[in-house]
Amino acid sequence: MQANPKDIVTLYHVDKVYPPNQQALRGIDFKVQTGEFVFIAGSSGAGKSTLLKLISAQERATRGQVIVGGRNLSSIARTQVASLRRSIGVIFQDYKLLETRTVIDNVAFALEVVGVAKRERYQQAYKMLAALGLKERVNSYPLMLSGGEQQRVSIARALVNRPKLILADEPTGNLDPDMASAVFNLLLEANRCGATIMVASHHLALIEALNKRTIVFDKGKLIGDFDRPRG
Ligand SMILES: Nc1ncnc2c1ncn2[C@@H]1O[C@H](COP(=O)(O)OP(=O)(O)O)[C@@H](O)[C@H]1O
Ligand SMILES: [Mg+2]
Numbered sequence: 761m762q763a764n765p766k767d768i769v770t771l772y773h774v775d776k777v778y779p780p781n782q783q784a785l786r787g788i789d790f791k792v793q794t795g796e797f798v799f800i801a802g803s804s805g806a807g808k809s810t811l812l813k814l815i816s817a818q819e820r821a822t823r824g825q826v827i828v829g830g831r832n833l834s835s836i837a838r839t840q841v842a843s844l845r846r847s848i849g850v851i852f853q854d855y856k857l858l859e860t861r862t863v864i865d866n867v868a869f870a871l872e873v874v875g876v877a878k879r880e881r882y883q884q885a886y887k888m889l890a891a892l893g894l895k896e897r898v899n900s901y902p903l904m905l906s907g908g909e910q911q912r913v914s915i916a917r918a919l920v921n922r923p924k925l926i927l928a929d930e931p932t933g934n935l936d937p938d939m940a941s942a943v944f945n946l947l948l949e950a951n952r953c954g955a956t957i958m959v960a961s962h963h964l965a966l967i968e969a970l971n972k973r974t975i976v977f978d979k980g981k982l983i984g985d986f987d988r989p990r991g
Contacts, residue, residue: 764791765830766793766794767791767792767793767794767827768792768793768794768828768829768924768925768956769791769792769815769826769827769828769925769956769958770790770791770792770825770826770827771788771789771790771791771814771824771825771826771827772789772824772825772826772827773787773788773789773823773824773825774787774788774789774814774821774823774824774825774826775787775788775821775822775823775824776807776810776814776819776821776822776980777822783980784807784810784980785807785810785811785814785980785981786980786981787981787982788811788824788981788982789982790975790982790985792956792958793956794924794954794956795951795954795955795956796956796957796973797947797948797951797956797957797959797970797972797973798957798958798959798972798973798974798975799958799959799960799961799967799970799972799973799974799975800812800958800959800960800961800974800975800977801960801961801962801964801967801974801975801976801977802962802976802977802978803962803978804962805979806977806978806979806980807977807979807980808929808960808961808962808977809853809929809960811960811977812850812927812929812958812960814826814833815828815833815848815927815958816845816848816850816927817833817836817841817844817845820833820834821833821834828844828848828925829844829847829924829925831844846873846874847923847924847925848923848925848926848927849918849919849921849923849925849926849927849955850918850926850927850928850929851914851915851918851926851927851928851929851931852914852929853929853930853933855902855910855911855913855914856914857902857910857913857914857917858902859901859902859903860901861901861902862898862899862900862901863889863894863897863898863899863900863901863902863905863913864882864885864886864889864898864899866902866913866917867885867888867889867913867916867917867920868881868882868884868885868920869917870917870918870920870921871884871885871920871921874921876921884920885898885916885920886898888916888919888920889912889913889916891916891942891946892912892913892915892916892939892942892943892946893912893939893942894909894912894913894916897909897913907934908934908935908936908939910934911931911932911933911934911935912935912939912943915928915931915943915946919946919950922950922953922955923955924954924955924956925955925956925958926947926950926955926956926957926958927958928947928957928958928959928960929960930960930961930962930963931943931947931959931961932944932961932963932966940966944966944970947959948970971988972988973985973986973987973988974986
């Protein structure tokens with residue numbers, strides 16, 4: 761299938777079945793254009809995390825096509841997966857921080873893999889951590905931090921190299937309201953600078969307040985796609 765270059769993400773007739781027979785997604789079709797900000801909504805078990813894992817090539821579709829930045833992930837070679845992942849900023853639900861590295865090392869590492877010089881890496885990492893209220897924590901190790909602090913480090917790491925596509929899985933799940941709005945302000949700022957953002961969330965009040973396109977899932981099916989809910 762031919763993807764439109766304006767679309768950064770295209771799903772076509774996608775099914776995902778986890779072995780042996782757990783159907784997580786069924787017959788999913790949608791497109792996201794470059795520069796959009798999209799919520800993926802739905803209650804627990806709806807398939808939100810699975811969807812973001814397909815787009816970030818952590819899981820493969822059982823049927824159908826997943827096309828990201830013009831690359832068909834259903835047929836991509838393993839060697840291409842690494843370079844694709846480097847171009848996507850992923851905020852995972854379980855943080856995936858390197859426990860033996862300090863907070864600032866974790867964030868600077870995201871810039872090292874794309875070849876940024878050392879001094880520049882640490883300057884940018886510090887700036888991003890400061891924006892997330894973590895100035896005092898740069899030299900701590902991840903396991904010394906609270907869940908909310910770890911979540912913010914993972915957000916800093918995902919945003920620091922200014923990826924064109926940002927996927928966030930429940931990015932404010934462990935944060936108090938002030939921190940949650942700081943995180944959303946960073947995502948909105950990245951979006952204003954041209955990044956495409958997809959955020960999985962079951963936090964309805966927040967989704968409604970931001971008034972963005974919202975794709976709704978229920979038990980693995982896409983049940984609604986609202987351009988600007990209530991607005
Ligand atoms: N690795 C896995 N193996 C088997 N089943 C899974 C796996 N991951 C998720 N599932 C199942 O797939 C469905 C969708 O899960 P998930 O994508 O995590 O939904 P959500 O993020 O919306 O809560 C659920 O029924 C879940 O139990
Ligand atoms: Mg989930």
